[in-house]
Amino acid sequence: MHFSTTVLLSLTGAALTTPVAAAALGSKKNVYLATCITRGRDCNIPILCDLLNTITTADTSSAAAETFGAVIYYDGPATAGASPSDVGILDSARAWEGAARRTSLSVGDFESRIQRGAGDLAKSQIAGTAKLGDEELICFRDGEATFLFRQGLLGRRGTSCRADYWCASIEV
Template sequence: MILTAASLLAATLLPSLALSGPLAPAGSKHNVYLVRCEPNECPIGDCDPGEFTITAAAYFRNGPITEGTTRVSTPTALGKLSGYAPKWEGIKRTVRLGTDGTFTVNIGAKAASASKGDIAGDGSLGTEPFVCFKDGTTKFAITNEGDRYTCTTDYWCPSVDASTTPPKSEMI
């Protein structure tokens, strides 16, 4: 009887909650995309596949990118991963994200075979924690050193720091 009354009360409140308008998100808007970026055109005219591929962490301080956008996205910072054919999986990686600090990420060794949306690892930017999800399909465009690239997101890492209040300059 009490359970039925509670269920009825909840059912009557849900429509008013849904119509009350969007709630302000709590916490940080910070997002890091672990990406592979291919040049839209070969900068030297004739290139081998992968010759100018950039593997990087694209940091967006003010919220996630709009998926599928054709306009150029401008990351707050782009930290390139060095080495020959670098990969994110199976080893702790660090990349410098300009003046925002160093992003440290741990992507599981078997994460490359995970399904989109699966938790693949975690990361941190200073003391701010991030969780990383397998992606593989989200694309966006950037400009790097004057050349335009199309980036494919291998992993998306949103901040999970609910205690972070964006600076007033970032608030709507």
């Protein structure tokens, strides 16, 4: 499954649904490394989608939901209810830890390097580094911030994301 940045940003509503830490308000750039789940295009009844997803996990072509990685970028503070500046989609929901993950954003190429085992860290512990264009970022364990993207009639189709890591600009 491939999503384009245009598709995700054109959804009827995109919002950070969890309050952000005070440190995020001081960073010039905020990037969230998230794991996202989207309901399939034929899914209009959320309860049915969840049921189908638990029953049919082997055949992803008929599954009601798909999982993928996303880089959610804010050019400035990420405040509750604010839409992101850009979203980069990764081809799979492969773990962030132990490997470089790359995508392109409107402001430049993004690369994260999260340490192996960082998923076991407590929230706010340093987990790795990242680079956005020429700018260095430091990444912290998150696991709590959530994002919701809605589309379709009455916003019944949607994508929900949970930030595994938060990366902030070193230049504050």
